[in-house]
Amino acid sequence: MPTVSTYRIEARFRELHERQAKGLIVYLTAGDPTLEATGELLVALERAGVDVIELGVPFSDPLADGPVIQRASERALRAGATLGRILASFPRWRETTRTPIILFSYYNPILQYGLEKFARDAARAGVDGALAVDLSPEEAAPYVSALRALNLDTVFLAAPTSTDARLERVAKLSTGFLYLISRTGVTGEQSEISSSVQPLIERAKRFTSLPLAVGFGISTPAQVREVQALAHAAVVGSAVVHAIEEHYARKGAAGIEQFVRWLKEGTGSKPV
Amino acid sequence: MHPVEELEQAYQAARRDATFQAELDRLLRDFAGRPTPLFHARRLTEHLGGAQIYLKREDLLHTGAHKINNCLGQGLLAQRMGKTRLVAETGAGQHGVATATVAALLDLECVVYMGEEDMARQAPNVFRMRLLGAEVVPVSSGSKTLKDAINEGMRDWVTNVQNTHYLMGSVLGPHPYPMMVRDFQRVTGQESRRQILELVGRLPDYLFACVGGGSNSIGLFYDFIPDSEVKMVGVEAGGRGLNLGEHAARFAGGRPGVLHGTYTYVLQTEDGLIASTHSISAGLDYPAIGPEHAALYRQGRVEYTHVSDEEALEGARVLSQMEGIIPALEPAHALAEVLKRAPKMGREQIIVVNLSGRGDKDLGIFQSVGRL
Numbered sequence: 162m163p164t165v166s167t168y169r170i171e172a173r174f175r176e177l178h179e180r181q182a183k184g185l186i187v188y189l190t191a192g193d194p195t196l197e198a199t200g201e202l203l204v205a206l207e208r209a210g211v212d213v214i215e216l217g218v219p220f221s222d223p224l225a226d227g228p229v230i231q232r233a234s235e236r237a238l239r240a241g242a243t244l245g246r247i248l249a250s251f252p253r254w255r256e257t258t259r260t261p262i263i264l265f266s267y268y269n270p271i272l273q274y275g276l277e278k279f280a281r282d283a284a285r286a287g288v289d290g291a292l293a294v295d296l297s298p299e300e301a302a303p304y305v306s307a308l309r310a311l312n313l314d315t316v317f318l319a320a321p322t323s324t325d326a327r328l329e330r331v332a333k334l335s336t337g338f339l340y341l342i343s344r345t346g347v348t349g350e351q352s353e354i355s356s357s358v359q360p361l362i363e364r365a366k367r368f369t370s371l372p373l374a375v376g377f378g379i380s381t382p383a384q385v386r387e388v389q390a391l392a393h394a395a396v397v398g399s400a401v402v403h404a405i406e407e408h409y410a411r412k413g414a415a416g417i418e419q420f421v422r423w424l425k426e427g428t429g430s431k432p433v
Numbered sequence: 434m435h436p437v438e439e440l441e442q443a444y445q446a447a448r449r450d451a452t453f454q455a456e457l458d459r460l461l462r463d464f465a466g467r468p469t470p471l472f473h474a475r476r477l478t479e480h481l482g483g484a485q486i487y488l489k490r491e492d493l494l495h496t497g498a499h500k501i502n503n504c505l506g507q508g509l510l511a512q513r514m515g516k517t518r519l520v521a522e523t524g525a526g527q528h529g530v531a532t533a534t535v536a537a538l539l540d541l542e543c544v545v546y547m548g549e550e551d552m553a554r555q556a557p558n559v560f561r562m563r564l565l566g567a568e569v570v571p572v573s574s575g576s577k578t579l580k581d582a583i584n585e586g587m588r589d590w591v592t593n594v595q596n597t598h599y600l601m602g603s604v605l606g607p608h609p610y611p612m613m614v615r616d617f618q619r620v621t622g623q624e625s626r627r628q629i630l631e632l633v634g635r636l637p638d639y640l641f642a643c644v645g646g647g648s649n650s651i652g653l654f655y656d657f658i659p660d661s662e663v664k665m666v667g668v669e670a671g672g673r674g675l676n677l678g679e680h681a682a683r684f685a686g687g688r689p690g691v692l693h694g695t696y697t698y699v700l701q702t703e704d705g706l707i708a709s710t711h712s713i714s715a716g717l718d719y720p721a722i723g724p725e726h727a728a729l730y731r732q733g734r735v736e737y738t739h740v741s742d743e744e745a746l747e748g749a750r751v752l753s754q755m756e757g758i759i760p761a762l763e764p765a766h767a768l769a770e771v772l773k774r775a776p777k778m779g780r781e782q783i784i785v786v787n788l789s790g791r792g793d794k795d796l797g798i799f800q801s802v803g804r805l
Binding site: 220221222223224225227231238243244245267268269270271272273274295297300320322323324327345346347 | 435436438574575580581583584587588591592593594595607690691692693694696699701703704705706707
């Protein structure tokens with residue numbers, strides 16, 4: 162029997178709830194700039210107090226992503242970070258990180274890896290779940306059942322433009338948390354959080370009791386706090402990836418830890 | 434993706450609306466120049482000494498290719514949906530030019546994404562689009578060709594969906610695009626069927642068309658699918674050879690996968706990354722094929738083959754000198770296959786080839802190859 166996931170995500174949100182705290186979820190691309198660096202960065206994120214990590218699987222055609230994550234994807238692919246190599250590295254990373262981690266991938270690499278094989282290898286490696294960003298809920302049944310069979314969480318996205326019917330479908334398919342996109346479009350830092358977030362959160366609550374995470378465009382401590390006031394967790398992606406791009410080479414994982422700590426605690430000026 | 438749901442509803446309503454159809458028919462006739470002739474290519478037929486060859490002259494349409502059929506349909510739909518801005522991708526530039534043309538006609542803003550490599554090799558079309566008032570945005574990511582232009586177009590669309598319609602140029606992308614684009618291109622097959630019956634009193638034995646995304650081919654094939662005596666051949670770009678990255682022959686080198694929201698045959702690596710492709714013809718240079726073609730392939734209803742860059746150039750040369758028609762490099766692939774097969778067929782047999790575009794845009798390539 163393969164090892165099955167232990168629902169780290171659910172446990173983490175329960176813990177946050179008991180402490181009456183809100184969560185911080187951070188995205189980074191696996192293999193950016195190298196797979197070795199990813200191991201160090203995961204530890205750094207844990208030390209900075211990140212609650213859930215979304216680990217991006219680089220793809221040749223990242224059409225939901227803006228320029229920052231596109232560039233990360235290109236760096237990671239040049240470093241040879243395929244889904245197979247990410248899963249092979251994962252058990253080593255798991256030894257030094259207890260933070261819940263979901264894989265954030267485009268669907269084709271998972272499909273080519275094989276749905277059952279992906280679920281088995283991911284669960285065995287200590288992955289907690291996955292988000293297939295370009296998989297529509299209408300076509301997700303085989304994927305969802307393969308992952309559920311091994312107790313992996315399946316996270317899906319909903320947007321301000323999602324109809325109630327779609328929100329309901331997405332909520333039904335999601336476990337762990339529901340990921341709400343704060344605006345339409347692609348990933349990337351924004352100067353203001355869209356006003357469409359709050360109505361989306363209110364609508365989502367009608368269809369699910371899952372924790373709600375809000376992302377797309379969050380890049381400052383003030384925005385993190387603004388979103389945390391409304392939802393269970395804030396997701397920061399491009400801002401962290403941007404920091405890795407600009408500062409990892411010079412300041413190492415410690416520099417990224419400091420940056421994320423600043424995002425989380427919001428004290429002082431931007432460290433990097 | 435909510436935008437596709439909105440589009441699906443709007444399209445379903447439009448196709449049932451007689452005024453929408455009437456306006457589309459008017460523009461196809463008075464603006465685009467339909468119906469296009471079905472021309473008996475007698476010299477080419479004589480030269481090859483086999484089957485009778487008929488050319489469906491989509492190259493005579495306004496803007497020079499079949500792309501205008503779809504652009505008029507989607508442009509009217511966008512207007513009906515209250516959108517004020519069109520975004521499109523383009524490979525060879527034919528779809529970009531057709532989109533820019535329709536945007537000018539219907540007073541819509543227009544942004545066309547085009548790979549940097551394609552902009553260089555199809556420079557006259559870049560200028561045409563700009564002259565028509567469109568903004569042409571160079572795409573420098575990935576392989577700098579059609580698939581990367583689609584990535585950028587989709588990013589723009591999902592960001593600006595409130596006022597923007599994504600005018601997909603082929604039978605690709607998420608539902609309802611493949612169905613909708615096919616419906617707008619069916620007119621080619623409907624006319625061809627009627628014309629060949631008028632001209633010779635029976636259906637053709639073979640249809641030939643090149644297949645990039647697959648819109649001109651599905652347009653010709655679709656209304657003949659129930660006619661089991663009509664055989665159909667789709668010709669893909671064999672490029673420089675069949676190693677991954679050297680061609681765009683999806684059925685020869687690809688396997689099922691997902692690209693741009695479509696489950697179909699895709700050229701890809703072992704790890705599921707999308708492969709880069711090569712073809713001398715920018716319009717065929719794409720790693721996935723329309724999903725309906727994948728179904729026709731699996732059913733065995735359509736035969737798919739491929740010809741090389743060299744063979745396509747030869748096809749273009751032969752047609753130019755035998756019939757006085759300079760074809761685009763895309764349909765030159767279909768002609769190249771006809772050059773191989775027609776001589777082996779009987780003189781009583783009939784071939785219809787979709788001459789989907791004219792070769793003006795490719796003069797630079799013909800010149801750089803330097804061979805007549």
